[in-house]
Every structure is written in C-alpha cells, then in structure tokens.
Amino acid sequence: MSHIKEIQPDVQIVPAQPQVKVEVGQALPEYINELTTLNLGPTHPATHGVFQNILQMDGEKIISGVPTIGYIHRAFEKIAENRPFYQITPLTDRLNYCSSPINNMGWHMTVEKLLGIEVPRRAQYIRVIAMELARISDHLICNGILGVDTGAFTGFLYLFQEREKIYDIYEEICGSRLTTNMGRIGGMERDFNERAEAKLRQFMKGFPAVMKEFEGLFNRNRIFMDRTVDVGPITAERAMNYGFTGPNLRAAGVDYDVRVMNPYSSYEDFEFEIPVGHNGDTYDRFMVRNQEIWQSYRIIEQALEKLPEGPYFADAPEYYLPPKKEVYRSMEALIYHFKIIMGEIDAPAGEVYHPVEGGNGELGFYLISDGGRTPYRLHFRRPCFIYYQAFPEMMVGTTLSDAIVIMSSLNVIAGELDA
Amino acid sequence: MKLTNRSRKTDKSPMTIAERLYLPAIASGLGTTIKHFFQKKPTIQYPEQKREFSPVFRGLHVLKRDEQGRERCTACGLCAVACPAEAITMIAGEREPGQEHLYREEKYAEVYEINMLRCIFCGLCEEACPKAAIFLQPDKIAPAFYERDEVIFGKDRLVEKMDDRASVGIEKYTGVKS
Ligand code: SF4
Ligand code: SF4
Numbered sequence: 001m002s003h004i005k006e007i008q009p010d011v012q013i014v015p016a017q018p019q020v021k022v023e024v025g026q027a028l029p030e031y032i033n034e035l036t037t038l039n040l041g042p043t044h045p046a047t048h049g050v051f052q053n054i055l056q057m058d059g060e061k062i063i064s065g066v067p068t069i070g071y072i073h074r075a076f077e078k079i080a081e082n083r084p085f086y087q088i089t090p091l092t093d094r095l096n097y098c099s100s101p102i103n104n105m106g107w108h109m110t111v112e113k114l115l116g117i118e119v120p121r122r123a124q125y126i127r128v129i130a131m132e133l134a135r136i137s138d139h140l141i142c143n144g145i146l147g148v149d150t151g152a153f154t155g156f157l158y159l160f161q162e163r164e165k166i167y168d169i170y171e172e173i174c175g176s177r178l179t180t181n182m183g184r185i186g187g188m189e190r191d192f193n194e195r196a197e198a199k200l201r202q203f204m205k206g207f208p209a210v211m212k213e214f215e216g217l218f219n220r221n222r223i224f225m226d227r228t229v230d231v232g233p234i235t236a237e238r239a240m241n242y243g244f245t246g247p248n249l250r251a252a253g254v255d256y257d258v259r260v261m262n263p264y265s266s267y268e269d270f271e272f273e274i275p276v277g278h279n280g281d282t283y284d285r286f287m288v289r290n291q292e293i294w295q296s297y298r299i300i301e302q303a304l305e306k307l308p309e310g311p312y313f314a315d316a317p318e319y320y321l322p323p324k325k326e327v328y329r330s331m332e333a334l335i336y337h338f339k340i341i342m343g344e345i346d347a348p349a350g351e352v353y354h355p356v357e358g359g360n361g362e363l364g365f366y367l368i369s370d371g372g373r374t375p376y377r378l379h380f381r382r383p384c385f386i387y388y389q390a391f392p393e394m395m396v397g398t399t400l401s402d403a404i405v406i407m408s409s410l411n412v413i414a415g416e417l418d419a
Numbered sequence: 420m421k422l423t424n425r426s427r428k429t430d431k432s433p434m435t436i437a438e439r440l441y442l443p444a445i446a447s448g449l450g451t452t453i454k455h456f457f458q459k460k461p462t463i464q465y466p467e468q469k470r471e472f473s474p475v476f477r478g479l480h481v482l483k484r485d486e487q488g489r490e491r492c493t494a495c496g497l498c499a500v501a502c503p504a505e506a507i508t509m510i511a512g513e514r515e516p517g518q519e520h521l522y523r524e525e526k527y528a529e530v531y532e533i534n535m536l537r538c539i540f541c542g543l544c545e546e547a548c549p550k551a552a553i554f555l556q557p558d559k560i561a562p563a564f565y566e567r568d569e570v571i572f573g574k575d576r577l578v579e580k581m582d583d584r585a586s587v588g589i590e591k592y593t594g595v596k597s
Contacts, residue, residue, distance in 0.1 A: 087503040090541040154452065161461045168473075175477040175555070181541045189546075195473065217448060222441045225434060236420055255426035274426045287429035327549050334549060341497050341547045 035063060038400070042071050046404045048145060049414025051388070053395075053403075060399040065392040069385075073418040080378040084343025085111050086185055088378070093179040095380060096416040098141050099134035099359035100180045101170065106356035109264055110365040111185045113352045115319060122310045123187040124266040128303045129200070130173060130182060131265070131356075132296040137166045138359030139247075139289040139296075142411040146286055147218060149408045150227045155214045162210050165203045172196035186320035187313025200304065207297065215290060228283040232394045232406035239280060243386045246361025248410055251288045252280030258357040269306070270299045282409040318345050343373050360384055360411050384416040476557040477542045480533055481585040482578045483552055485523055490578060491552035492531065493524035501547035506537035524550075531577060535561050536570045554587040 036059075041052040050071035056063040076091045083091075092103040105127045112119060119127075140163050144156035167177040172195045174182035183189065218224050234244075236252040249256055255274040259267040275291030277284025313320050317336050326333035339345055349371035355364040361383030370376040387410045394410075395403035437443055463470055472478070483491050494511035512529035514522045521527075538561075545555050564570050579585045 083503065087501070087543065090503045090539055090543070154448075158455075164461070171473045171476060175473065175475040175542055175557075176540065179539060179541070181543075190475070213451060217451060219430075220434070220438050221444055221448075222434060222438055225438075229431075254420045255422050257423075260423050260425060272425070274423060275429050276426045277429055278431050283431065284429065287431065291427075291429055321546065324551070328551070337549055338497070341501050343500075 040065075040400075040403070042068075046149065048408060049412070049417070051412070051414055051417060053391075055400070055403075057400065060401075062395055062398060062400065062403055065395055065403075067388060067392060069388065070418055072414050076419045077378055077380065080375055082374055084373055085347065085375070086340070087343075088375070089183075090179065090181050092380075093181055094415050095382060095419060096138070096359055096363070096384070096413045097178060098413060099138035100178065101130040101134040101174075101182045102138075102356060102358050103363065104180060104182045105131055105265070106354065106358070106363055106365055108183050108185050109356065110352055110354040110367050111319075111347075112314075113354050114347060114350055114367060114369055115185075115316070116348075117186050117314045117316045117319065119187055119265075119314050120311050121266060121308045122192075123183075123312045123314070125303045125307050126173075126188050126192045126312065127183060127265050128267065128270070129192075129300055129307075130170070132299045132303070133166050133169060133200075135296045135357075135359050136293050137163045138411075139293050142408070143214075143218075143286055143289050146228075146282075146405065146408050147224070149405050150224055152217070152221075152224065155217045158210055159214055162203070162207055165199070165206075169196055169199050169203060172199055184313070184320060186316045187311070191312045192307070197304075200300075204297070204301065204304070211290075211293060211297075219287070219290070225283065227402075227405060228286060228409070229281060230279075231282045231402050232398065232409070233279045233281040234390065234394055235280065238393075239390070242390045244361065244383075244390070245386075246357065246359075246383055247288045247292060248280070248285055248361065248383075248387060250274060251277035251284035253277060258355050258362050262355060264354070264356060270302050272296075272299050282405055285409040346371055346373055355381070358383060360387070360413065360416065380419050382416045382419055384412045385419075388412050388417055472557050474557050477540045477545075477555040479556050479559040479561045480538075480544070480572070480577055481554050481556050481559075481587065482531065482574065483554060483585065483587065484579055484581065487520070488581050489519075489521060489523040490527055491523055491550050492528045492548075493550050493552070494526050494528040494531075495549065497547040497549060498544035498553055501543045502538075503541060503543060504537045504539045506534045506539075507544060508532045508534075528574070531574050533572045533577065534570060535564070535572055536567075554585070556585050556587055558586065 036057040038055040038057050040055055041047045042050040052068040054066045080088045080091060089104050089107055092107045093100040095103045140159045144159040147155045170180050171177050174180050234252055236254050239249050239252045253276050255276045257274045272295040275288045277288050321340055322333035322336055327337045347369045349369055351368050353364055353366045355362045364381030366379040367375050368377040394406050485491055494509055499507040499509060509528045510530040511526055514525045514527055542555055544553050
C-alpha cells in the first residue's frame with residue numbers, strides 16, 4: 001500500500017487571486033480545518049463539457065479553485081502537421097463545435113492568405129452569411145444554457161428550435177449539421193442554392209419574434225437579474241491582461257471586435273454596432289451576446305440583400321478542385337484533381353496569422369509553412385483556453401451556484417479549450 | 420475603452436418597482452407558456468416520422484454501379500488518401516477475362532472496407548473519387564451498432580444492389596448516367 005501513497009499527486013491548492021479579495025478569514029476559525037474539497041467535474045452535470053475544478057469550499061463559499069484541462073485533448077495541432085491543408089478543415093470543426101463554420105472559414109482564409117488567393121465577392125458574402133449564422137447559434141446556445149443554469153428551462157427550449165433551423169440551413173449549404181466541413185480553400189464547395197436561400201429567408205422572418213420573446217422572459221426578470229448582476233465581474237484591464245477577446249471583453253467595456261479592427265471577408269461592407277457592457281459581470285456578458293445576435297441578424301440581412309452574382313470559387317486551379325464533369329473528360333482536370341487530393345502541391349514558405357471573430361472571441365490560426373505539403377507548425381489561438389485561465393480568479397469568493405453561472409456565461413467550450 | 424465609434428452600451432438600468440415586485444413577470448411568463456400550448460408542435464415522433472434531409476446531406480456511403488450493373492470503383496485509392504479519419508481500407512485486384520460484366524475497369528477493389536466508427540462523414544471521399552463510385556447518400560444515415568465487428572462495412576454492405584438502387588443525384592452532380 002505504501003507505494004500507492006507515494007505516487008499520489010500532491011494536489012497543491014494555489015489560491016489565484018491577484019485582484020479579487022478573498023476573505024479566507026471568513027472561514028470561521030473553528031471550521032478552518034474542515035474545508036470541503038469538491039471535484040466540480042470532469043463529469044459534473046452542471047459543467048458543460050469535460051473540465052475539472054478542484055474547489056476548496058467553506059460551506060457554499062469557494063475559497064480556491066484549481067482547474068484541470070486536457071480531458072479531451074486530441075492533439076489537433078500535431079495531427080495537422082501530417083495532413084495536407086484541405087484535410088485540416090474537419091479538424092477545425094471540432095474546436096468550437098457550436099460554431100464550426102467560423103472555424104472552417106477562418107482556416108480557409110488563413111491558407112488563402114498564405115497562398116495569396118483572392119476569393120470572389122460572392123464567396124465572401126456566402127461565408128459572411130454562414131459565419132453570422134454560426135455566431136447566432138453559438139450565442140443562442142450560450143444564453144439559453146445560462147438560462148438553464150439560473151433555473152429557467154423554457155427559454156432554452158424555444159431558442160433551440162431556432163438553432164435547429166440554423167442547422168437546417170447548414171445542411172443545405174454543406175450537407176452536414178454540426179461538424180460542417182463547410183467551404184473549401186479558395187471558395188465554397190457549392191453555390192448558395194435556392195433551397196438554402198428559402199430556408200434562410202424563412203428563418204429570418206420568424207427569428208425576431210422568438211428572440212424578442214426570449215429577451216422578454218429574461219432581460220428584466222428579477223430572479224435572473226438577482227442571479228447575474230454583479231456576479232463574476234472582471235475589469236477591462238484585468239481582462240485585457242489575460243488576453244480576453246470577443247463578447248467577454250466587450251462585456252467589460254472594451255469595444256474590440258476583429259470584424260471591425262481587422263476586417264476580413266468583406267466585413268467592411270456591412271453596417272453593424274459593437275455592443276459593450278459596463279463592468280464585465282455575468283449580466284453584461286448575457287446582454288452583449290443578446291445584442292450581438294441582433295447585429296448578426298442585421299449583417300445577414302444586408303449580405304442577403306447585396307449578395308453579388310459571380311463565381312463562388314477563386315480561379316486557383318492548383319488548390320481548388322476542378323468541377324467533377326471535367327475530371328471525367330479532360331486530362332488536365334484529372335491531373336489537377338489527383339495532385340490536389342494526393343496533397344502533392346507545395347505551399348510557399350512563410351508565416352501567417354489570421355484572426356477571425358469566432359463565436360467566443362478572437363480565433364486565430366498561426367500557420368508556419370516551410371514550403372512543404374503540410375503545415376510545419378499550426379497553432380490555434382483558442383479564446384476558451386484564455387477564459388478558462390481567468391475562471392479561478394472570477395469564481396473565488398463566490399458561491400458554488402454562482403461559479404456555475406460564471407462558467408456558463410464565459411461560454412467555455414471543452415472542444416476549443418483542449419483542441 | 421473606446422477603440423471605434425461603433426460601440427453602444429447595453430441596457431443595465433436598475434430594476435423598477437414593478438420589476439422588483441415580480442408579480443407581473445410571473446403573469447407574463449405564464450402567458451408565454453400558455454401561448455405555446457396552442458402553437459404547432461416542433462417535435463417529430465422520430466422512428467415513425469422522419470425529417471426530410473437536404474439533397475446534399477452526407478449520410479451513409481454507397482459504392483455505385485453503372486447502368487449495366489458493373490462496379491464503378493477502379494481501386495485508385497484516392498478516397499483512402501483523402502480520408503482525414505483513415506477509415507477506408509482497400510485491396511486492389513486485376514479483372515480476369517470474363518469478368519467484364521462485373522467490373523467496369525481493368526482494376527477493381529477486391530476488398531473495400533469503411534470503418535464506420537472512424538468515419539466522420541466529412542464527404543471528402545466523395546469529392547476525391549474520379550470515377551463517380553463512392554457517394555454519401557442523402558437519404559440514409561449510418562445505423563446504430565450493437566457489436567464492434569458490425570462497424571466495418573465491407574463490399575457486401577457498401578455496393579448498391581441492382582434491385583434497390585441508391586439515389587445520389589448522380590446525373591446532376593457528375594453529368595453521367597446512373
Ligand atoms: S466521409 Fe470522410 S471520414 Fe468518412 S470515409 Fe469518407 S473521407 Fe473518410
Ligand atoms: S471509390 Fe473512387 S476514389 Fe475510391 S478507390 Fe474507387 S474509384 Fe478510387
């Protein structure tokens with residue numbers, strides 16, 4: 001038995017509280033040796049995904065927390081080093097699986113930046129539509145589940161009907177619902193067809209009413225406000241120190257949005273606002289996401305209206321597969337087809353970083369190519385990984401039920417956390 | 420901090436007396452619930468009722484035959500190379516004289532297996548095939564399995580039956596018949 005004791009990891013509870021004042025002294029002196037250690041996760045029903053937090057609790061109050069990551073680490077960055085570029089798209093599906101089209105498009109744009117491919121405007125607009133739909137569905141999930149965590153199941157169910165419609169639109173665009181593998185390097189795999197457009201228009205017609213109903217149920221609801229206002233606040237400075245981006249940074253009052261600061265895929269053509277919050281608490285994050293849904297809705301409206309005619313893929317025969325009909329008939333097309341599929345085309349050497357505004361924040365792809373057929377090194381800048389670092393600081397001093405709410409409002413997605 | 424002139428603060432005004440009272444919120448919340456009682460149900464009763472798939476849906480694989488019933492696959496291996504999940508295995512064979520009615524090209528796949536537990540239904544194999552042989556059917560999904568040895572689909576389950584041809588919209592997609 002003795003050797004088992006030796007290899008047991010010595011769990012050191014490191015209080016992480018640079019800014020938050022933790023009143024450890026508040027643990028009553030007579031109970032100070034009776035703190036409870038609670039394993040919140042990896043399979044706790046209230047955490048959305050597999051992550052573990054070892055909490056030291058004094059009754060309901062959290063004294064300190066140590067997060068553990070890596071439960072669904074799949075070594076995507078390493079796998080990507082052995083894959084031709086087009087085979088990496090299905091890997092990016094599985095980062096933030098609530099908004100996989102954004103990941104797909106971000107990856108395609110990174111490769112296009114490396115290869116110097118200019119994508120036609122029609123493809124860019126279709127991408128914008130897909131990405132904004134993904135943002136809506138991502139925020140719907142986050143806000144719906146925040147409702148569930150504060151004890152309101154109804155709004156979640158109503159929102160999920162809308163999410164279902166978004167998934168139907170994905171299905172028409174790319175053929176799949178969750179792990180989309182949408183788009184190709186150099187454009188889209190097929191044109192935006194009438195079925196997708198009809199479904200999209202139907203969604204656009206019905207969505208505002210559902211969203212208004214949801215906001216009516218939550219925004220000014222007393223229980224919801226009591227549970228969220230001033231829960232888990234983070235100052236703008238602290239958030240920026242951690243590297244927050246996206247809705248969680250905007251909730252703290254900084255209007256940083258990659259779509260505005262660093263426009264890609266024709267985002268400069270669209271009118272939209274950047275909602276910002278007040279003090280970065282859970283309620284701000286909820287409200288910022290709600291407003292962003294409306295802004296995404298506006299962007300889709302404009303993109304649909306202005307959708308240009310023209311080709312939906314770039315003229316890049318070395319990287320974009322020739323149409324099937326030609327592959328059967330012409331030798332040239334068949335050669336390109338074989339070369340692309342076998343991954344026999346050398347990419348130029350170079351380093352690129354391409355950020356996109358993901359559902360959760362700035363999703364970056366840092367790609368180094370040494371002139372070979374696969375990336376030399378690929379790094380995903382995953383916003384969830386950064387939010388999760390701040391989670392202990394934000395939950396220390398609150399109660400367990402608040403910690404759950406904070407985590408779900410940060411929208412930490414396990415697939416993106418571990419990659 | 421202001422970086423752009425596009426920002427707009429969200430509403431965070433303190434609760435009014437009526438909101439504090441909470442009674443109106445209960446009434447309106449109940450109203451919402453009751454309203455939904457009388458609306459059309461969005462659920463479908465799955466095994467009896469099935470939802471319509473899109474014509475481009477990526478479902479269960481099929482290995483197509485041509486209009487004379489010959490297998491189209493020529494064991495070029497592109498699908499196996501393209502597969503990011505490494506789910507496809509094949510062994511190529513040479514067509515013997517007298518087998519022209521079975522295989523379209525001189526080379527064919529003697530063994531063709533897809534491991535459905537590995538497959539992620541990305542559709543890259545369909546895209547890779549230069550012979551219009553493998554397709555992901557838009558109207559069939561991979562079944563659930565009870566045993567591990569059921570998950571490797573061999574040619575017996577992949578190649579389409581002549582009396583039950585799979586619809587993959589092959590003409591529209593490829594410009595060739597069936
Ligand atoms: S659908 Fe994708 S994962 Fe499945 S066999 Fe084809 S290429 Fe492989
Ligand atoms: S299915 Fe198509 S790609 Fe795969 S080996 Fe046969 S002919 Fe080649």
